Amino acid sequence: MSGHYSLADKIASRTARVAVIGLGYVGLPLAVAFARAGFPVIGVDVDERKVAALNRGESYIADVPAEDIRPFVESGQFRATTDYDVVQDADAVFICVPTPYDAQRAPDLSYVCAAAEALRPRLRPGQLVVLQSTTYPGTTEEVVQPILEAGGLRAGVDFYLAFSPERIDPGNKQWSAYNTPKVVGGLTPESTRLACDLLGQMGAPVHSVSSPRVAEMTKLLENIFRAVNIALVNELALLSERMGIDFWEVIEAARTKPFGFMPFYPGAGVGGHCIPVDPYYLSWKAREYDFYTKFIELAAEVNQEMPYHAVGLVAEALSQDGWPLKGARVLVLGVAFKPDVDDPRNSPAERVIELLLARGAQVRYHDPYISHFSVGGDVFYRPNCILESVPLTDEELAAADCVVIVTGHRVLDYARVVERARRVVDCCNATRGIVAPHIVRLGAPFPRSAR
DSSP states (O other), rough: OOHHHHHHHHHTOOOOOOEEOOOTTTHHHHHHHHHHOOEEEEEEOHHHHHHHHHHOOSSSSSSHHHHHHHHHHHSSSSEEEEEEEEGGGEEEEEOOOOOBTTTTTTBHHHHHHHHHHGGGOOOOTTTTEESOOOOTTTIIIIIIIIHHTTTSBBBTTTBEEEEOOOOOTEEEEEEOOTTSEEEEEEEEEEHHHHHHHHHHSSSSOOOOOOHHHHHHHHOOOOOOOHHHHHHHHHHHHHHHHHHHHHHHHHHHHTTTTSSSSSOOOOSSSOOOTTTTHHHEEEEEEEETTOOOHHHHHHHHHHHHHHHHHHHHHHHHHHHHOOOSSSSSSEEOOOOOOTTOOOOOOOOOHHEEEHHHTTTTEEEEEEOTTOOOEESSSSSSSOOOOEOOOOOOOOHHHHHHHHEEEEEOOOTTHHHHHHOOSEEEEESSSSTTTOTHHHHHHHSSSSOSSSH
């Protein structure tokens, strides 16, 4: 293919121009990592506010501080735009757009298709295109490749095509885009080699596989592994409640085993972009092969039931105090999908709040990282609501009939919460070590004595 050696040389000399389509939780860290490695980088996003913020040297993602962006913006090494025409000048293009599911939990590849269709008329010979969005095996070859080839260029002949799954873990200070190993599967050996060479310039190890499908399945395995194990501990937590066993104590004991065990923790559900979504991508694709992923779907079913169980604990706790759930004032603590991040995507708090509202509760929430939170507009709660985080004052805690801890941010003072609140339902063991008769813990015996 023409342009192979020049692209390889540009990668080796770090003069290859890199374009990143989609500047969210995956694309922005990747763009900054390439800039830090010395490559000229252009970011493309449809959100004008994000683009304007980045070009001012500002960040909207906690894992990418403004001070990491500003020097590259000021030097001209990184800039952002809404204009897709800039990808014509790029040597490598990374597609990092969302891959959600629809209301029926079927894959929604509209963002991937839109990015590929926008790229198609601007694609030129010798370019490398790498899809990073999490998706089902076959997407690169069955969806992206035909869209790009409709412009007349052939993948593997006129341009290079590969899949390399994102491995971003929001809030993780140890592993980032700079040091997390990469997996790469190209359409051709040349595509694989070039993508490996480029991603390897960031400094992390790169593992090549034989095809995009293998790389796509690798990402699904990683997240389905977590989803299944979370479902296991969720189910055992429910059993432990009935058996009068503190399952959190069980986990702490089991994790003392130095081999053959990895701790996972129960909660009000699973959240984030990957764990609640990826199992459905694979289950949907598997049906094309007359295969039903019963084990995976059972795990998803268990995890989906946890918000209902959390609301049931709230209702039972209120009942112990002589209050019905209808009309009760409920304060939810933590709406991010995991502790200490500003990411609310698919947070279990969304379903918990919707179910509480649907049963007539008056719901407020506090989250130090998320100022506004959208719920409703679905079959669980019809009205669309945008809630605003309230200050966590003594008055707010005292006014609530029940405080529900869904996500346990470490910056919150849970001893104070327990002291001021009438009743606490702890879904994530945030109050561990605090002994009080008015705490109800998911996965632990229900206290029968009211405060």
